[in-house]
Each structure stands twice: as C-alpha cells, then as structure tokens.
Amino acid sequence: MLMGMTEKEDERYTLALDIYKDADWLHSMVENILNLTRLQDGKLILDKQPEAVEEVVGVAVAAFSKREPEHEIVVRIPDEVLLVPMDARLIEQTLVNLIDNAIKHTPPNGEVEVCVQEDRNKASAVFTVADRGTGIAEEDLPHIFEMFYTTRTKGADALRGVGLGLAICKSVISAHGGMITAHNRHDGPGAEFVFTLPMEVKNSVEQK
Amino acid sequence: MLNRNEQILVVEDDTQIRNFICYALKQEGFSYTTAGTAQNALSQLVSGQIDLMLLDLGLPDFDGMEVIKKVREWSEMPIIVVSARDQDKEKAAALDGGADDYLTKPFSAMELMARIRVALRHLHKIESSKTQSILSVGKLKIDFDKRLIYLDDAELHVTPMEYDLLALFFNNIGKVLTTKYILKEIYGVGYGTDTQVLRALMAGLRRKIEKNPARPRYILTEIGVGYRLVDE
Secondary structure (H helix, E strand, O other): OHHHHOOOOOHHHHHHHHHHHHHHHHHHHHHHHHHHHHHHOOOOOOOOEEEEHHHHHHHHHHHHHHHOOOOEEEEEOOOOOOEEEEOHHHHHHHHHHHHHHHHHOOOOOOEEEEEEEEEOOOOEEEEEEEOOOOOOOOOOHHHOOOOOOOOOOOOHHHHOOOOOHHHHHHHHHHHOOOOEEEEEOOOOOOEEEEEEEEOOOOOOOOOO | OOOOOOEEEEEOOOHHHHHHHHHHHHHOOOEEEEEOOHHHHHHHHHHOOOOEEEEEOOOOOOOHHHHHHHHOOOOOOOEEEEEOOOOHHHHHHHHHOOOOEEEEOOOOHHHHHHHHHHHHHHHHHHHHOOOOOEEEEOOEEEEOOOOEEEEOOEEEOOOHHHHHHHHHHHOOOOOEEEHHHHHHHHHOHHHOOOHHHHHHHHHHHHHHHOOOOOOOOOEEEEOOOEEEEOOO
16 A cells, blocks of 8 residues: 555655555464474375366466566476366465475576476376576475475575475475475476376275 | 535444545545544434545444444445454454445555445446446456456356356456355355355356466455456
8 A cells, every 4th residue: 555655766666666566475484383293293184176177277377476576487387278186275385385485596587486387197297397596506406395395595585484385385295195306407407396286186085 | 626426424433544545545536534433433423415425344342234224224325344354254244244345454555545446346336227237356357248268358257157157257347246145146045054065166267367366357356355356
C-alpha cells in the first residue's frame, strides 16, 4: 500500500519495498519451518491428488514474476499433460524453495531453468531446477540437504539463508516416496537440483 | 476519488488487518462498517444496508461458514472470505458454501480492490440483468449466440465440453471457480471428487488458448481451490 502511494524515485519507495520483501521472506520462512516440523513429527498429512505438473510449476514460477523480474525463468514441460499424484501445496513450496535458491546463486540476467519430464522406465516424473551460478562446492554436496546447513557463498543474500529451504524439499519429496539430488552441471557452470515423484500412488492396502 | 454508493462490512477480529482494509477502502471512496465478531456482523447484516461483506474465516465466536450460511438464507450479496495461506480446504468449503471469492493473508491493497471490483461488477450485472452476447478477455473472445470461441480474431476449434467450460468462465470473469463447482456444472452432480478428469480437460484447453501452458495468461490455477479467468 505504501508503495502505491509513493513515487518510485522517492527513497521511501525503496524502503517500503525492502520492508515488503523482508516481510515476504519472513512469511515464507515461517511457513517452511512449520511444514518441516509437521513433516518430521509425522503430523502433516499429505493431501495427494492427481495434479497437472504444468499447473504446479506455473503457480511456483508465477510467484517469482512479482518478486524478481530481472531473472528469466525458462520452463519446459512435456507436450502431453502429465498428471502426477502429489500434494500440490507442498510440491509448489518445494519448487519455490528450489527456484529461490537458484535465483540467489545466479547473476542478474542469468537464466533459471525448470524442466519436467516423464521417466517411463521408472514410472516417475522428473523435475529439474537448474541455474548458471558458480555451482556447488565439492565439500558441500553431501551436506546440502541437511537442516541449517549453509554454504559459504559470497554475496549479501547468503547471509539471509538459514539453511532450511533444501531440508524441507527433502522432507516433502521423501514423504511422497520420491528422491532429490543435487549436482553441478556438465554443460557449463551452475548447479542442478533434480527430484522425482512416483507416478503410481503405492498403497499396499488397495491393489488395483 | 469516486464516492461510491456501496456499503462494505469488514468482519475481521485482527485489529491491524482490519485497520489496513478500512484505510484502503477509504482511499477508494468506499463507505464501510466493521465488526470484530460474527454476532456483531450478523446483527449489522440483518438491520443495515450492506452491499458486500469481507469475512475473516478465523473469527473468535462463530465459524465463518455459519455466517455465510445464515446470510445466504436471505441475501445474494457478494462475500469475500479472508483466510491464512494453509487453509485451502476451508477456502474451498467457504466458496462452495456460498462465498464468492477469497483473499489470502497477507494481501496487498491492490489485490483487495481487484477482488472487490470483480465482485461488484458481477453484482451489478445480476441486478441489471443485461446479458451481452459477445465477451472478450485479452485476445480470447466468446460469442454466446453462435456458440463460438475466437482467439486473436480467428475461430478456435473447441470441443463442446471445452466450450461449456469457457462459457462458465466467461460468465464469471475475474472470479474464482472451485474444482467442485466446475465439475458439477460441466460434468453433472455425479463427478464430485474426480479431479483427474477436470485436470485433463483444463490441460487440453490450456494447450489451445495459452501460448505457454506453464505460464498461462487467461486461466490461472489457484492451488487447492480451483481456477480463475483473469481480465488484466
């Protein structure tokens, strides 16, 4: 509201923008923490429904067009609709965390890529979030999904992370029966985060 | 600053949010009244002339659903519910129970005004009972008389079900439609929870009207709730 009342050149606009961004970040972090503790306590019940991957990706990416217009997010999805059983809210949160991470490690005007494909052999959907940053240091790779683990990257934004975003991603994906991994890209600089979601909801009680 | 005729009732027990909403309404020239409890809201609704209600779902005394149910016994006034981010089921239930739209905290003054504008537009449409045979949003156009869809002025081939779906959205421009509501309107009462069939239909339609199905311009997904055809 304050931003709507001030001219962009007015220094109060920048201050209001900073407050908005910080409040937004704080809100996201609180939500992350709540989901993480609920998942770990086994108290979060996944609401799994068949969802169109393009919708979940679309909503996650749309959250950034408001916040970060200077980064380009490229999305690649299959031509045919891919319906995957998932808790849409939690997978959206997972994608938001991964995209946020990618943006933080990408220089301005750098591209972040979100890609979804079906892996027919293993009957799962494969999601990839890739950036063109400096990549992940070798010593960090085995720890990157641990709670509170933060990497010693340069830049002001590194100070804002408390190391929970990736931990929640791992909890959510594991709860879905999927897997999440990270590695450095082979075709140039940057990191790639890949997670899978099983296409079939494995339920030992009802066997169709 | 336009002086509008509508009287808005703001039902919100959180003082700061209530103040924020009232300030935003005042800026836009709306007259409003407030209530911090469902009891207070109901007594105002019964005695006063309220045209639109903003209703927080987390009230201290009554469940917001009860308020909606009661109001809908005698009024078709637009109801916009306000709720927290992780209350998708409550939002959907409120919408299916008679609310017209929702806002998720925290929301901006811009979002608030956008929702109110859409709600009032539909209210005036119903009151005037004037129906237009051609409506358009961006480059997407519908001709109700001819039962045709146009994209960028070229006729777009759609299946009968896709047409029905677009007609439903065009009759509710800017308003959220829950998955359950859409299923009922397009497929009939028996399809209650089969979201899969709707997701597939939406995906097919999206591929026809959107340049990039993963970055839609027309029909946006509202996770956990439903879909919305947006004007701007």
